[in-house]
Amino acid sequence: AQSVTQLGSHVSVSEGALVLLRCNYSSSVPPYLFWYVQYPNQGLQLLLKYTSAATLVKGINGFEAEFKKSETSFHLTKPSAHMSDAAEYFCAVTSKAAGNKLTFGGGTRVLVKP
Amino acid sequence: GAGVSQSPSNKVTEKGKDVELRCDPISGHTALYWYRQSLGQGLEFLIYFQGNSAPDKSGLPSDRFSAERTGGSVSTLTIQRTQQEDSAVYLCASSRIGGDNEQFFGPGTRLTVL
Numbered sequence: 712a713q714s715v716t717q718l719g720s721h722v723s724v725s726e727g728a729l730v731l732l733r734c735n736y737s738s739s740v741p742p743y744l745f746w747y748v749q750y751p752n753q754g755l756q757l758l759l760k761y762t763s764a765a766t767l768v769k770g771i772n773g774f775e776a777e778f779k780k781s782e783t784s785f786h787l788t789k790p791s792a793h794m795s796d797a798a799e800y801f802c803a804v805t806s807k808a809a810g811n812k813l814t815f816g817g818g819t820r821v822l823v824k825p
Numbered sequence: 826g827a828g829v830s831q832s833p834s835n836k837v838t839e840k841g842k843d844v845e846l847r848c849d850p851i852s853g854h855t856a857l858y859w860y861r862q863s864l865g866q867g868l869e870f871l872i873y874f875q876g877n878s879a880p881d882k883s884g885l886p887s888d889r890f891s892a893e894r895t896g897g898s899v900s901t902l903t904i905q906r907t908q909q910e911d912s913a914v915y916l917c918a919s920s921r922i923g924g925d926n927e928q929f930f931g932p933g934t935r936l937t938v939l
């Protein structure tokens with residue numbers, strides 16, 4: 712079985728401040744991990760993915776995430792928030808053993824204050 | 826190239842009616858997934874098609890839900906005798922098989938059951 716926990720359903724950051732979104736996963740087999748972003752009334756857009764290569768993964772829009780097996784974490788960061796980062800972010804896990812079905816966390820809505 | 830498309834974008838129906846939601850995956854993608862996004866349940870897997878294999882229906886919430894994929898391309902999700910709790914955004918995704926299984930999402934169909 713696999714599961715994802717995102718700590719904090721809402722995060723508020725000031726423009727220019729660090730964005731940190733937390734994701735912890737559970738998987739009995741080596742996981743593939745993803746971060747998706749969803750803007751209002753739109754589908755999910757992939758930010759970045761971990762697929763057993765480099766543990767520090769860089770994605771679009773200045774985001775990056777680090778896979779830490781010992782902590783079963785895959786936290787998402789961005790050094791300097793921009794107003795356009797206001798959206799909902801989802802962490803997801805899958806694996807070949809899970810038939811590549813994504814299991815999502817509950818999502819974190821990011822508000823960026825000017 | 827074209828992404829995943831879904832139709833209709835919005836559907837309002839009366840309780841007890843049947844609805845059909847359509848998904849056109851990215852050309853060449855052999856895997857197709859349906860997910861549901863609702864306020865109470867978050868993002869949850871519904872069904873998965875891979876090539877000519879039998880679909881993985883393990884996420885379908887009841888026997889009122891069914892899906893088919895014709896010719897290995899277009900998929901239709903059917904909900905019979907809709908209930909108010911079926912109100913949600915239904916998301917379709919497609920992917921290649923092999924590699925990291927990155928799933929590409931469509932914009933979704935927002936279903937409202939009155």
